[in-house]
Amino acid sequence: MSNIDVKxxxxxxxxQWVIEDLSFQVGGGEFWGIIxxxxxxxxxLLKVLYGLFTPQRGEVFIDGGELRRMKRSDIARKIAxxxxxxxxxxxxxxxxxxxxxxxxxxxxLQFERRxxxxxxERAMELTNTLHFSRRPINELSGGERQRIIxxxxxxxxxxxxxxxEPTANLDISHQVEFYELIxxxxxxxxxxxxxxxxDINLASEYCRKILLLKGGRIFKMGSPREVVAEEYISxxxxxxxxxxxxxxxxxxxxxxxxxxxxxxxxxxxxGK
Amino acid sequence: xxxxLKKIITICSLLFCLLLGVILVSLSFGAAKVGGVQVxxxxxxxxxxxxxxxxxxxxxxxxxxxxxxxxxxxVGAALAVAGCSFQALLRNPLADPYILGVSxxxxxxxxxxxxxxLSATSFGMPLASFCGAVVTIMLVFHVGKVGRGLxxxxxxxxxxxxxxxxxAIIMFLISIVQNEDLSKIVFWxxxxxxxxxxxxxxxxxxxxxxxxxxxxxxxxxFNLMAMGEETAVQLGIDVERLKKMAYIFASLxxxxxxxxxxxxxxxxxxxxxxVRMLFGPDHRLLIPASALMGASFLIGSDTxxxxxxxxxxxxxxxxxxxxxxxxxxxLLKKRRV
Numbered sequence: 001m002s003n004i005d006v007k008x009x010x011x012x013x014x015x016q017w018v019i020e021d022l023s024f025q026v027g028g029g030e031f032w033g034i035i036x037x038x039x040x041x042x043x044x045l046l047k048v049l050y051g052l053f054t055p056q057r058g059e060v061f062i063d064g065g066e067l068r069r070m071k072r073s074d075i076a077r078k079i080a081x082x083x084x085x086x087x088x089x090x091x092x093x094x095x096x097x098x099x100x101x102x103x104x105x106x107x108x109l110q111f112e113r114r115x116x117x118x119x120x121e122r123a124m125e126l127t128n129t130l131h132f133s134r135r136p137i138n139e140l141s142g143g144e145r146q147r148i149i150x151x152x153x154x155x156x157x158x159x160x161x162x163x164x165e166p167t168a169n170l171d172i173s174h175q176v177e178f179y180e181l182i183x184x185x186x187x188x189x190x191x192x193x194x195x196x197x198x199d200i201n202l203a204s205e206y207c208r209k210i211l212l213l214k215g216g217r218i219f220k221m222g223s224p225r226e227v228v229a230e231e232y233i234s235x236x237x238x239x240x241x242x243x244x245x246x247x248x249x250x251x252x253x254x255x256x257x258x259x260x261x262x263x264x265x266x267x268x269x270x271g272k
Numbered sequence: 273x274x275x276x277l278k279k280i281i282t283i284c285s286l287l288f289c290l291l292l293g294v295i296l297v298s299l300s301f302g303a304a305k306v307g308g309v310q311v312x313x314x315x316x317x318x319x320x321x322x323x324x325x326x327x328x329x330x331x332x333x334x335x336x337x338x339x340x341x342x343x344x345x346x347v348g349a350a351l352a353v354a355g356c357s358f359q360a361l362l363r364n365p366l367a368d369p370y371i372l373g374v375s376x377x378x379x380x381x382x383x384x385x386x387x388x389x390l391s392a393t394s395f396g397m398p399l400a401s402f403c404g405a406v407v408t409i410m411l412v413f414h415v416g417k418v419g420r421g422l423x424x425x426x427x428x429x430x431x432x433x434x435x436x437x438x439x440a441i442i443m444f445l446i447s448i449v450q451n452e453d454l455s456k457i458v459f460w461x462x463x464x465x466x467x468x469x470x471x472x473x474x475x476x477x478x479x480x481x482x483x484x485x486x487x488x489x490x491x492x493x494f495n496l497m498a499m500g501e502e503t504a505v506q507l508g509i510d511v512e513r514l515k516k517m518a519y520i521f522a523s524l525x526x527x528x529x530x531x532x533x534x535x536x537x538x539x540x541x542x543x544x545x546x547v548r549m550l551f552g553p554d555h556r557l558l559i560p561a562s563a564l565m566g567a568s569f570l571i572g573s574d575t576x577x578x579x580x581x582x583x584x585x586x587x588x589x590x591x592x593x594x595x596x597x598x599x600x601x602x603l604l605k606k607r608r609v
Contacts, residue, residue: 052505076508083502089365090498090553096275100496104508108489111277111556156507 001028001190002063002159009058018044020216029190033197033207037237041216042196046162050079076104080153084164088137094148095133101155123154143174163195179206204228205251228252275554287564294568298341298575303582340468344574345567350480350529352566355540357487357522360494362424369526369540372431376438377408378530382460383445386453398531405527422515462587463536465574476528483525491555536589538596
């Protein structure tokens with residue numbers, strides 16, 4: 001189990017800080033959701049966490065080691081990333097894409113060995129994709145393609161997986177399927193998981209910890225119950241929300257309200 | 273299709289046999305017909321006794337046709353591999369070896385050499401053309417560099433702009449040129465193997481063989497690059513290094529190829545496509561198979577160029593374009609490239 005220790009990081013593309021003085025620690029095997037409005041630095045933070053961007057100040061430690069001093073292939077053995085979009089122009093088959101996850105373990109001119117195939121096939125079993133392993137990736141549906149990318153991430157045999165808005169292009173049944181899958185990976189394989197999400201309800205349902213970002217800073221951090229509260233969410237997202245509990249699971253649940261509800265029958269007036 | 277060394281060796285052996293066949297057929301075609309058996313006899317005699325070629329057929333085959341065929345093969349292999357690398361580097365299946373301006377730089381070099389009379393010496397034009405290409409490669413590289421990394425879109429724009437600028441100068445030079453120089457320029461711009469000799473082969477062979485070897489060593493990285501630069505980083509590739517190496521070596525082998533024969537189009541575009549359609553997109557097979565197919569294709573095209581309207585020779589670029597353009601339209605229509 002790998003842990004992440006983020007210490008006072010600052011990051012900017014140009015003049016403006018996109019991430020400002022962020023510090024938090026993710027313990028091994030934890031399941032975190034990162035939420036916040038557009039432009040709050042969620043995706044940038046994710047890219048700093050796997051070393052695509054190096055913070056101008058501060059440091060990210062993975063299991064105590066400085067991320068900026070680690071080799072790319074060493075990072076890829078610890079951290080896998082499932083990006084938001086996976087537009088692919090070249091007709092690689094699904095199994096070929098999943099096998100790419102073995103790349104950090106192979107020498108420059110080395111071919112995949114038997115155990116690499118076994119690892120890739122196991123990853124495809126877990127994500128229920130083995131039956132279309134020979135189909136070209138550019139002919140798959142959005143949900144199928146995403147499962148292939150998750151299988152590729154699993155083939156890396158990482159200890160940490162980062163997801164960037166994984167459910168953005170999925171219908172509700174695939175959204176639930178996705179979170180069930182990563183919850184299982186988190187529990188059974190003890191994977192440390194961080195997922196950026198626009199869907200506050202799904203994050204609050206499945207994630208154990210939530211990080212709420214605003215303007216590149218941490219606004220609130222803690223359990224879903226602590227973070228998904230009316231005052232924080234409505235302030236950070238600058239919108240009217242109602243927070244109650246999911247009647248079945250008890251997880252905090254938000255309901256969006258129109259800006260002007262004067263001519264709409266409000267729930268509390270209906271009963272009278 | 274799963275890649276393995278065995279599969280690569282099998283397919284490449286078959287393509288190598290095809291290449292040998294094309295070479296033998298090309299050797300027997302020409303102004304003087306030489307039968308296939310006789311071609312073999314000349315080659316075997318030469319290999320065993322390594323003496324001076326016996327008879328007129330021997331002279332034609334060994335001193336005229338063979339160097340030309342070998343040079344065409346080398347150039348075809350270089351252009352096809354450069355095409356593969358640029359397509360992977362720019363993540364655009366429509367890229368070709370000339371897309372980043374190498375061609376315009378080497379054309380400017382060659383045209384200048386013709387104008388100042390350097391074309392009278394056999395090494396003047398290749399040298400000038402190679403220098404022009406190298407200057408362009410460095411220019412585009414520096415314009416395309418953002419911070420310490422290469423930005424592929426900026427690179428592409430830099431290539432287009434520098435290309436346009438050099439083309440303007442070339443147009444100006446053509447407009448003030450004498451008549452006999454003009455046909456030299458036109459032949460160079462369309463590609464021409466009629467000045468082939470063994471010296472050219474020996475000079476460009478190390479560049480092209482070395483360049484292809486370096487590019488091949490990055491072939492798995494190219495596969496990951498095809499999935500996107502960020503994905504390649506996520507899968508443990510040092511992308512900035514890969515991009516620089518791909519750009520420099522693909523440009524260099526293009527420059528070496530172009531310097532001895534002028535601008536031959538379509539080889540670098542359609543060969544990687546055809547190979548991808550036949551054998552899939554994995555660069556570990558795509559690169560060597562493209563090299564072999566590119567060699568066969570260009571040797572065949574050059575044979576047509578020098579025989580179809582004999583005794584007049586066509587520029588080989590006209591032949592590759594005649595075959596290449598319809599094939600490309602077919603590709604576009606058949607599927608999303």
